Amino acid sequence: MENAAAPDVSAFILAGGRSSRMGTDKAFVDFEGRTLLARALDLARSATSDVRIVGSKEKFAPFAPVVEDVFQNCGPLGGIHAALEASTAELNLVLAVDLPFVPEAFLRYLIGEANSAPDVAVIVPRAQAHWQSLCAVYRREFAAVAENALRAGKHKIDPLFAVVPTRGIEEDELRRTGFLQEIFCNLNTPAELRAARK
Numbered sequence: 001m002e003n004a005a006a007p008d009v010s011a012f013i014l015a016g017g018r019s020s021r022m023g024t025d026k027a028f029v030d031f032e033g034r035t036l037l038a039r040a041l042d043l044a045r046s047a048t049s050d051v052r053i054v055g056s057k058e059k060f061a062p063f064a065p066v067v068e069d070v071f072q073n074c075g076p077l078g079g080i081h082a083a084l085e086a087s088t089a090e091l092n093l094v095l096a097v098d099l100p101f102v103p104e105a106f107l108r109y110l111i112g113e114a115n116s117a118p119d120v121a122v123i124v125p126r127a128q129a130h131w132q133s134l135c136a137v138y139r140r141e142f143a144a145v146a147e148n149a150l151r152a153g154k155h156k157i158d159p160l161f162a163v164v165p166t167r168g169i170e171e172d173e174l175r176r177t178g179f180l181q182e183i184f185c186n187l188n189t190p191a192e193l194r195a196a197r198k
Contacts, residue, residue, distance in 0.1 A: 084143035
């Protein structure tokens, strides 16, 4: 793990979302013997030593340093904004807590692509015709774009990729580099969790 202590990269686990469908906080859902949060923290720590959780300090402070939203109840864009505002690193890996299938090698690939594209604000994969904005690398400059959107009452992330230099990792590139689009399957419902455990 050559990137294990990379000081130029910070990682943020978005764990603040409410999940009434799971019947419990999604971060603490057990998957293959560990919580989704524990798995996400280990995954992020494979890429950098600076790993933080975006969510409630009351809930998550025992597990890692915590960043709380500046703009409350604004969804993932609010979490990304909070992460970038709190960061001192140029490159910031953002990872949703409910992506247990993303391999360490893909995070290294993302960060490597970000390092080789210094003029790009976001490195983001696209799978099944959707941007995977919660498994992406953002430069700190994206914070200003996110803040402008949030102040305007706009909470969607994807439209912002059209107004900043964005490097998309398309499905053919994923295949070519040995990654399956299924790595982005997230666990949102009990049915998805049951299917993933099979």
